[in-house]
Amino acid sequence: MPPAPVPASGDGLDRAKLLAARYKAAEARPYLASALYALTVVPSRRVGTMAVDRRWRCYVAPAFVDATGVGELAGTWIHEAAHLLRDHHGRADLLPAADRHDRLRVNIAQDCEINDDLLADGLRLPPGIVEPRLFGLPAGRLFEEYLKDVPASCPHPPDCGSGAHGLPAPWDLGESGATDGVGPVEAEALRRSTAQAVRAHARTRGTVPAGWKRWADEVLEPAVDWRRALAGAVREAAAWAGGAVDYTYRRPSRRTAALGGRVVLPSLRRPLPRVAVVVDTSGSMGDDDLAAALAEVTGVLREVGAGGNRVTVLACDAAVRAVARVSAVEQVELAGGGGTDMAAGVRAALAVPDPPNIVVVLTDGHTPWPPEPVSARLIAALIGPDAPEPPPWAETVRVPAPR
Template sequence: MDHETLGHETLDRDKPARDKLDRDKLFTARLLAARARPYLATALFALHAVESRRVPTMAVDRHWRCYVSPVFVDRTPVEELAAVWVHEVTHLLRDHPGRSDRYAARHGVDGRAERLRMNIAADCEINDDVFGDGLPRPAGAVDPQLLGLPPGELMEEYLGRFSLGPLPPGLAWLDCGSGADGLDREWDLGPGGAHGLSEQERDAVRYRVAQGITGAPGSAPEGWLRWADAAFHPPQPWRELLGAAVRSAVAAGGAGDDYTYGRPARRSTSLPGVVLPSLRRRPPRVTVVVDTSGSVSDAELGSALLEIAAIGRAVGGRRDLVTVVSCDAAANLVYPLCRAEGLPLAGGGGTDLRAGFARALRDRPRPDVVVALTDGQTPWPQRRPPCRTVVGLFPRPAGWREEDPEYVPDAPPEWARVVRIG
């Protein structure tokens, strides 16, 4: 029997085995993936495997179903299957379908070609640091180096750096499904299908994974650390939010009301011979309490100075009405904003912003708004101050102490308007 005949007989004999999904092998690979990347275990086991002969390899939908080709599982080593598990679940954790939809809407692009570009860009975001340490790089996996792109960037940044022109020859593009680029596939079960996760359940999985990455020391790559921090603190247009919060506070009813005879009230026309004063809003007074404790970096103090200048602009440019209090465990220095150039911010000890609030409220006239710029690692006043309060929080990972794993830092009080900076 020649080699060609032997090959056909071998294929025919193995055909029934390949027609049936080898779930033992598939789930062994998932367990290996969880052992190699323990911080992703919650997400890996949240995926529901669906056997499908229409899927080229493995693919996910936005509802956290993983569609698996029996032929692909049969021909792929267990270690490479583990790497594919991690690759696919990363698309969902990083919300690539939602980000693809937002990119398409923002740039007015869509269609299969653009969605393929989004899939490739998402693969580049993932594959620059997903392999190694027990997970081999699968054949045909796309990474930034393969396309001549720099590592460590996001999908949206990669989309602006390449087109679907000449691409490396022999490259096997993997179809990662609608869970990678947002384009529905014919094999998708859809939102009403079985075993899909609701939006709230998907968010809960992301939060648990982020908590596992940041809640205790580990060896997660830098990309995952950035993702986890963003999962706890979603990006916000914080400068606009901070300015809006200050403007809203100083515009509140009753803050800084005064009367003037410089412009008589319109009601005076109904009372001949009587001059009534008109109500005038005097410029608001703002006190900024800056956390200068040892846990706040020099870069954050520099950012605080920028925010102080922005606060001065938010109240109409009257810098003489903005006062700055530097505070660590005690209120240290008090300066008017007219000395903003070279404004000294003293401190470096522990943190207790209650002293800063007490100092701010002793001023006469009392401020209409108190703005606290801090990393949040501080006790807060027990009582609500008799003025509006805005808290600008510097970014921090979830708190963790070796001697007290249950430690949770005090959150800003409910009566404060909180804006996360950075």
């Protein structure tokens, strides 16, 4: 595609140097050329170094360009393009609310995901960049995996803009900015064309880093977005449960005053949904499967407003081994290791004094189920590609096992 337009001069930005660095980056990594040239340059003295927004506008600090060599600028171009190619802002939108609004930690985790690949690829980056080894973390992970281990402070806190962490930045032009940028449909087309270029380059030259190969495979052969599917299923069930109403005299209706206090009318009450999570802890479930799936479900439940002590977690193999009302995944005890009977876990979840509206069952599917529909809405989160189908009256979400 043709290069994106460059704003007029007069802002102190050394365009010749900046664009020479982009040319160098595209020449060194030709499979990224389309993405690099799709970025629109926007000079800004408000940004620290370089940053991007959701519309593929690249905000550049003139002072940063002056102080940085062409080689390091080329690496920075690729770094910023990687945020957009990997859809970091879209993935950040799916994080639990508490994590999503912590832009510093999200950005650090995202930089860890990118920079380990770029450094392994031999690219030069400016001093002070963030990489996993600074925090004692292994390379090769996704930013969602790094996030839980990223500290709240960092010696060189990055801000790569709303195209990375997803939150508005002070320098953003917004939707009505002077430069239109790239829309969502064109952005997705750019990701696919870049992924195809990565594959073609790997076939003909065999020099594409493993991180980019994995990314291309995920773009061109996407797995089901189970996190979004599970979030949608739980939100729908929560809305259904939260829609139930009852009458209460604890808070009289506002219409009581119109009757002169002679008659007290009840008001309508809309209760919060009660949620139970039944976790299969039988011998066929690995620790990584349990930890990954439970962490995701905990985030979804927190997102739909069922946090605090309203989430009951039951560990179950052939029988229920542990029951706890939790507000964080660290409070869960995953006892078990024997046979499998999720029907027992569902019965136990429904037998508590204040039974749930929603029951989420995390299992590999090799289990008996209740013989008929239960009184709560049941969501079966099936872990692994070979999990057999649950009963047709259960809602099903398939969860890929961790690699």
